Amino acid sequence: VRRIRLVLEYDGTHFAGFQRQPHARSVQETLEKALSRICGHPVQATGAGRTDAGVHALGQVVHFDTTGRIPPERLALAINAVAVNALAAPDLVVRRAEATDAAFHARFGAVRRTYYYYVCRETPSPFLARYVLHERRLAADAAARMREALRPLVGTHDFAAFRAAGSSARTTVRTVYDAGVAELPGGAGAGALLRLEVTADAFLRSMVRIIAGLALEIGAGREGPDALSRALFERMRPKQTAPPHGLFLARVEYPDGFRGGPPPGTECGWPGR
């Protein structure tokens, strides 16, 4: 038995989330179908992050075990061919595949995860509309306001306020390493594209979307600059949850240097580039 790890990109628009579930098309099920076909036996895939319905990924990491003999360097091509030709799933692409030791675990071994949330004030171009939230009410200085508001999240805190109902995490303490806003020039037509970026050891369910939802209210001037820190420290669940289509699981990092997603600073500001 060999353990294989994969880096996965997907457009979440037509997926009911990463996790397998009855009567819905999930990333996990689609991937497992492709892997089972190629390996010649049923395959169970474990992902680093269980992204919600409609959420995209640039750097999801997955591991699975196989007794099949396909060389890992040919696996990505094989999976992509099966995904496109047999499963009609061009919205899921394996970017990298390699053998790893049995101790590697995509979910429990990950030490840093980074999410991006894309938003713009102007009507986004039709090529971006599926990946960027259009928020007409953003103030001219929204990036600065949101950057300021996000800063208090950095550190080890109880993020119980930023958890979706039904989340079953044993502890709600997480460590946020970085939380900021990038301004990407000439983004979606006339105006700038803003990218909220949050890096943490792990996230609670819907945590980034709840943070983004409140950050956007601050960016629109409808909440004061301290609304995020108050929600955090007073453990008040914000009312807003930003819609899923602006959200990307951008990067997952491991202690051995393995990484899903583009290296920081190498992108031109657009997912998939």
Add this chain to the structure above:
Amino acid sequence: VRRIRLVLEYDGTHFAGFQRQPHARSVQETLEKALSRICGHPVQATGAGRTDAGVHALGQVVHFDTTGRIPPERLALAINAVAVNALAAPDLVVRRAEATDAAFHARFGAVRRTYYYYVCRETPSPFLARYVLHERRLAADAAARMREALRPLVGTHDFAAFRAAGSSARTTVRTVYDAGVAELPGGAGAGALLRLEVTADAFLRSMVRIIAGLALEIGAGREGPDALSRALFERMRPKQTAPPHGLFLARVEYPDGFRGGPPPGTECGWPGR
């Protein structure tokens, strides 16, 4: 009566082309529906380029006449709102709208048109798959080969060989100002994204797709480097036509400086950026 000019972006995936036709969803019809609703009378829209089914646009230019009273500066917002909310057409976005004089003609007044054709050797990211041709056979030096092969097209020539059957143009003489290949780093996953770029006074029907089709054969080493110039000068219609989804009407230019599409050199290499 006032004449208005618009700059339009669209994702051509679900359009049967620019031009109105029975029993099919066209850009022209969708736009005219939105304009008629806003202006309060039937509107006829004239476009700079009649893009084929599946072809995208970053800078299509359109003019129309109206007796309606909506200020031009509010027109883009109004059209986009109607397109999204009433016509379920988020794949069509008006980027700019302004009043112009009655002598302006989107089609006959345009002096330069630029098309882009995107292609990559690696499996494109799921965010690019609808806009980039995946051509596994491209050689490592495909960009250089294609650049060389395209050069003889520059100039005023009879492009009869590069015309789709059924084209009704009166003359097949066109002037190509520029034809080249840009290499966009880190494009679609591991490998570079290549962008064929052709600028001319005007194009024959399917001209760019026929040129791209043969250029890609040259890039794949299946045709010699002089295949394009031979097709041109011997007026031999190439067998290959590149599929429409990699093609963008990128830019349209007018003598008064008006321009549809991003200024040259300002993009980061991805349509809509």
